Amino acid sequence: MEQGEAAPPAAEEKGEEEDDFGYRLFPDRNKKPQSFLVRSLFTFHNREIDCSNIFLDPYAQLLLEAMKQSGCTVFSDRHFSCENCDGCVSGGFDSATSQIVLCQNNIRQQSHMNRVVTHELIHAFDHCRAHVDWFKNVKHLACSEIRAANLSGDCTLMNEIARFKFGLKGHHQTCVRDRAIRSILAVRKVSKETAEKAVDEVFDACFNDLEPFGRIPHSKTDAKRAYKDFQNRDRYNANL
């Protein structure tokens, strides 16, 4: 219900089932921009969410630094796009255009915005550092969704309680698994069984892949600590 991961386009349609790779959720993608007059008369822009504040959050700062180190410097005007989206989607990562989409009509609070940005930056980070086959390999998609749900704060106890999902002992992993499956089903025409199988097969490897945080950040304190460790990693690696 919250994040989807968008994928590319148009050029080919083959096979019995047409998979739009989730693009139906982002109707403003691949459209010619409307004139300002049309946009301001007919579109409600949520003025509470400031798309320029996203880089102040320590989760985002660490991911941006890690991406810069990997050769993918993020520029807000090139790699971020605030758009109106369908349904309950909060954001997505479009690997075809290397853009993070933020759904300004579905995000009401800055904390939610921060979490969506972190989630999508994790996808972008994976795209930057690895050969992720977003469209043809469900296991790759599953792995990135597991990592994003695990590390972005999507599955904190408070967020789960707000969704009326209750659990304590190890519930974080249940949440990560369920949200990964949900995200896959939102953007791929695969059966629930396929999605579940893919998530189960890669869960151990991907749940324990904590790059670039090195830990599961449960709070901003953890995220700041992770950032500090990241900055000190040269010393760490040199003195092992």
Next chain:
Amino acid sequence: QPPRSCEDYWWEWKHCRGLRHAFHHYYAHGELPACGRWRDDYEACRAWERGRDAAAQEALCESERARVMEKQKYAPVWTLRKSPPPDWYLPLEQDKPN
């Protein structure tokens, strides 16, 4: 010098023993955390800094190497890139297919 500053080991040990972290660890892993290793690392770090104790150095490095190995326990799902994606910086118009 030690892989991390001794203050970092102290911080990790203190943080590990806190109630908040215990809760988060139980919520994420279904069990309470074991913090003794951070204490041992802190003491080894102090011994290293004080007297350049060779045994302490070896113990600390061994502990950190074991941490790294634990992280590499699982086979990666994807292949890592040697260079960033070529279209990362391309202007948007050029990215879109026809």
